[in-house]
Amino acid sequence: MSVEVVTLGCRLNAAESEAMRALASGEDDLVIVNSCAVTNEAVRQTRQAIRRAKRARPDARVIVTGCAAQVEPETFAAMPEVSRVLGNREKFEASSFLFPRTVRARAERPWDVEGEAEIRVSDIMAVTETAPHLLSGFAERARAFVEVQNGCDHRCTFCIIPYGRGNSRSVPAGLVVDRVKALVDEGFREIVLTGVDVTSYGPDLPGAPSLGLLVERILRHVPALERLRLSSLDCIEMDDRLFDLVTGDERVMPHLHLSLQAGDDMILKRMKRRHSRAEAVALVERLKMRRPEIAIGADIIAGFPTETDDMAANSLALIDDCDIVMGHIFPYSPKRGTPAARMPQVAAAAIKERARRLREASARRKAGWLEGMVGTTQRVLVEKGNRGHAENFAPVQAARGGEVGTIVEVSVTGVEGETLVGVPA
Ligand code: SF4
16 A cells, blocks of 8 residues: 555644655555644644554554654654654654565564654754755645745743744745746636735745845746745734735735734743734734735634633734624643643643633634625635635635635625625635
């Protein structure tokens, strides 16, 4: 049987899984589990995925890689199901997927000392370049994702990612432009720029180009590109050129997902975030002033350690103050190895209740936002049958389907659940 890749976590992991699938294509009886370490729950799911894979394919060799493998390799090396543990650098070396032909499954592992799997994990902080073949990015059927940056130089107190991904490094702008051009030539109408912290793009490159400059170059050198979408942004690091393009160029989609995390200044300080509540609110006001149709999504953590009821109320009010219509609400869970895990924790019941209120508030705002689009015409990228997303990322279901990957005009006639419904315009 061929190589199977199990992917957990973010879009970057999905892109890397495609790169590993290509690298390991000559091997057989191999399962690669590309892990995530963002929460303890993600690590638990990784272990579960490993056991499930081995139960389904007892003869296969299981390789574990990704951020959880990078941060805690011993955890996985100790699992009897695992043959090899790879770091986030080693996952791009073809030799990482080679096994001596004679070796089959766990019972025959000459490198197997004291029952532990082989560990190939180096210091990720020493990595200074993005992996070239990662540029291939990955494509869903309707849109393609291009990784422009990896790693992170920040050290938010709740986050383990920098320890899994290393320091921030950027893909040279010329390579990104070439990749976008190639994907557009392949027929993709929408490209999403991704990374771990895309607003950190550039300082490690000659001339320190900003993310705004990169976007400007893509728009100029790929005139056939119809829709450019940005993945999660750190609001305080949005440069002026990017601001002007997001608010002034109709090929940049009017949808921003902001990594806000909280709406209370003391909590933002204890998270080691770089923005204040007022700065987040002011940015959204400026965005909406220049381009009122911009839709705001945001990540918010409920119940960060030391958060009081009043601080939680400030985060709740942020949903309205920043007009967050796509709230991604994360109940705080302590991540081993992060400073926040050592802070006084909030009671589980309070975390749950605060998350419920945040979700409720975001859903209420979303309902109003969707209702406000009834009677309008939306340009929808068809993703599946008669479903897709509008430019502002509102989900849309049309009365009649279209070809996946095409853009259709839909007259919105109503809202069903959290989806706009309409007829072809
Ligand atoms: S910016 Fe903060 S939350 Fe985001 S990856 Fe870096 S350390 Fe983690």
